């Protein structure tokens with residue numbers, strides 16, 4: 001089937017759905033220049049293994065090592081801009097075709113593109129928590145000193161180290177976010193996987209649960225996923241190319257038959 005035909009089929013499914021949710025991963029942000037830090041090709045493995053340095057055990061043992069490793073990544077996150085795939089999902093939500101985005105990404109680019117309901121399974125860097133007194137602080141005031149001089153953020157109340165609210169390897173995912181994500185996939189009748197190879201739990205289990213409950217599935221990802229065999233539409237291509245085409249078509253379909261709204 002041609003790409004155009006697949007895009008048309010995806011758009012028809014989305015417009016026909018009552019409750020569509022999207023699940024996004026690292027591939028959604030690579031067009032924004034953000035490396036997949038789990039990948040050895042990211043360049044972030046040159047001196048450290050992130051599975052060690054970006055684990056909660058590594059952090060507790062040597063927070064300096066974590067901050068040194070994460071510094072170039074944070075700089076990249078702050079400089080990155082949402083790409084057309086982020087914009088397309090925000091557009092789909094704005095026209096009533098998407099209820100939520102569940103993401104593995106910590107970059108906040110969905111919100112910056114305009115998405116309203118974003119469930120961040122792996123946390124974010126907007127806030128940090130003191131490891132001594134658990135006070136939560138916005139990270140913005142600490143970022144320039146950290147990026148420019150490597151100054152480790154410290155709690156203004158007790159002087160403890162502020163750990164960014166990202167989920168490190170070995171840490172539990174945030175329960176309220178995870179529960180909300182499960183509710184979304186149980187309620188949905190369409191799941192749109194975009195830029196995730198679905199290899200990391202629970203992101204890999206969420207869409208499968210949706211499908212088991214009878215939801216349609218659309219997969220847009222460079223690499224094949226375990227969901228492909230169960231999906232109505234599978235497109236192994238660039239999300240930043242494909243999603244805007246789908247969003248444009250959805251808008252057209254709605255304009256021609258507004259009853260679908």
Ligand SMILES: [Zn+2]
Nearest residue numbers: 130133155158
């Ligand atoms: Zn503190």
